[in-house]
Amino acid sequence: MTWLEKAAPLNRLDPDARSVLARLTPMQLPAGAVLFHPGEAVKGYAIVLSGRVDVSLTGASGREILLYSVVPGQSCIQSTMGLLGGSDYTAEAVTSTSTELVLLPRDKFLTLVDTSPGFRTIVFRAFADRMQLMMQLLEKVAFQRVECRLAERLVALANTTTGPISITQAELATQVGSAREVISRRLDAWARRGFVRTGRGTVEILDPAALDDIASDAV
Structure with missing residues (x-):
């Protein structure tokens, strides 16, 4: 079985495009591996087969915000x-879990965009989807209160795990585009109201309905 069989849209491309892709070798990366830094030239097109890559931006003040995950x-x-x-990279990409990916070099990427309509459609459709998510992020950061963004993020994380959520306050701050001190104060206030219970690197949701209301800006 080749890695293409793990990437359904790419595995349905024309034979010439599949032949180019099939010659690439997947890479196994541990959690915490840095894929790129701001200012670096783009080396290629990353195709994630398993795991997750977080792409974040750090401002002049040192505050970090999660732009998106791949x-x-x-x-x-x-x-x-x-x-x-x-253009060069303006953000940093780090694997958040053990990740398997394929890096399609720049020259092969540009050749496939030029010669394979199917590949070109996949790339631009994925680009459009990601741009839509980026616009949603911009809207939230610009117009939605921090507590609403925090509640929404906690609810989303709770839906992907059982028991307490393993995450630090600094990580939460990055993911909702705020400062760690702001997140700490908000979690402390919610803990006093019985909405959550915090521990060292964990947050447990005790009142999901209350956080749902906050996330929807109903309270």
Whole structure:
């Protein structure tokens, strides 16, 4: 079985495109591996087969915000923009879990975009989907209160796990685009009201309905 069989849209491309892709070798990366830094030239198009890559931006003040995560079937907008427009990376990408991915070099990426309509459609559709998510993020950061973003994120994380959520306050701050001190104060206030229980690197949701109300800006 080749790695293409793990990537359904790519495995349905024309034979010539599949032949180019099949010659690439997947990489196994541990959690915490850095894929790129701001200012680096874009090396290629990352195709995530398993795991997750978090792409974040750090401002001059040192505050960090999670722009998006790349999981199987999704694209990295930073890489696509760099490959198509020639710009360098402006964000940092780090694997959040053990991750398997394939890196399609720049020259092969551009050749496939030029010669394979199917590949071109996959790339631009993924790019459009990611841009839509980025617009949603911009809207939330600009117009939604921090407590609403925090409640929404906690509810989303709770839906992917059982028991307490394993996450630090600094990580939560990055994911909702705020400062760790702000997140700490909000969690403390919610703990006093019985909405959550916090521990060292964990948050347990005790009143999901209350957080749902906050996330929807109903209270």
